[in-house]
Amino acid sequence: MTTYTPSETEAPAAEGKTKVEKVAKAYINPYLAAILLGIVLFTAFFLTGSGLGASGGLNRILVFFEDLIVPGHIDRTPYLLAMAGGSKNPLDSWIVFLTLGTIIGGFTSGWIHNRVKVETNRGPRVPVKLRWVMAFIGGALMGFGARYARGCTSGQALSGGAVLSAGSWAFMFAVFAGAYALAYALRKFWN
């Protein structure tokens, strides 16, 4: 299907004799994934009125630990106050449970399809440690940008896009524009 998809070869029949590493199964067709994700997104809206999200859950988990370490600081920062001011527990929110579900769901699928494996995916010319540093920097930009835009790719683009929020569509094109603008400069990093 794609150059990066692990090949769907059958595991050797000689089971048990030599310990053969199980071969990761191929990813599903993108259009099938789109339909399934669309149904999940619809179900989320249909049952709960809210869409999907990820960065909000991470935010609250972070604030929970901040509140343990420096509770006074939370109570003096208006932005954090709304989540954890006074006796409020930042984990007492639906988005936290959605986020935990996402992690467990991702693990379960990876486990079923033999894709749970300690590894670092990177371009062929990039040392592992550089990839880690870049991942951290990219993550920091993503986290900062997600709060700036009041939502990440899931909570803003995907969810807001499906219910026709004008701002979400503007945001979505900005994300693609930002990524394509830098893609050429980073071509050696990924290819």
Added chain:
Amino acid sequence: MAPFPLPLSTLLGHWGAYVVFGLIGFSFGFVLEMAGFGNSKKLAAQFYFKDMTVLKVMFGAIIVAMVLIFGASAIGLLDYNLLWVNPTYLWPGIVGGLIMGAGFIIGGFCPGTSLVGAATLKLDAIFFALGVIFGIFLFGETVSNFSLFWNSSYLGRLTIPDLFGLPTGVVVLGLVLMALFMFWGAEQLERKFGDQDPTKAPKWRYAAASAVFLGAIALVVIGQPTTEDRWNSIAEEKQALLDERTVQIHPGELLDIIHDNSLKVVMLDVRDEVDFNLFHILDARHVSLETLPEMIDDLHFEPENAVFVLMSNDEAAATEGWKTLVAESVPNVYILEGGVNNWIATYGDDDLTKNFNAGAGDDQLCYIFDSAIGDRYAAAEPDPHAQELEYTPKVKLEIKRAATSGGCG
């Protein structure tokens, strides 16, 4: 009234609702992983036109969900007013989006996909997720320095149909066509840059595209329910409330709830501007029946303890306004019993009430005012302790069903 979305915490309790969210999250993570989004190389390949899975999954999911959501809304199963539509802060959204785009190509994930990558032990995803947490931390610490810009260009619950003044079905159809065109373009690019052969892609994708397209056509034909349709579907149940006078509140109760600190009372005065200028209750907002529908989104943004009280000179116009708000699923809406005339009869001093105009028509102001000083009459702001009035309390806060936050709240 449309039965969905469900009032989850009322039905299942606090923790029961969280189980539902956990299950939705589980399916979300499961699908993301199956699509290959735990793998940063697959995600980054999008930006070199080699593997356009990100674009296909993202826009594909959006159009599928969109057709299902507005389809369910068209047949009266799902109430669009109660869905969380991300409010638009245009420029902060665009700046944030550009920053995120840069983060995407540098780090190879977005927050949701990094969770899935981390769950399948991809070390780059774990470093990325830690970076996300650091970035969020940095934002929380610095936002006070640029909060002015961060809160600028706020446009509320602005939707694309509102923006272009087009029917929802037409917008959905346009976006579906745009997405299908993008998929076609993506396959051309994959053939050129990714050495992929589109003829080997499954044929069922044409059937799926046709199904979504026909769904969008159906949305154009059926249309979304109007306020009138929405009222007709609930008229039987809600008309009874009007007839039994369970939503018309006594002036004494209105005065008491205005002074109840646990409630936020929003008074909407639907009389014409002349009457409003002559006299109105302190803090009442003037709004005409014609512009009332435009306010619905703002009313949904009011906090959970908001109580809306409509008033006209008597009750006729206020009742029309009540029907509009109730049809559009605004919670806790009441009517001032006997309207402003009754309010003046209850709280007006002799100077005010002596000029009674017995010839005033239905729903007309039946007092004659010397000057239009609006809320500067004593009766506009009566002392709640001056007199004890007997009344049957009718205001009961119902639990707000509208989603109050999105996925990143």
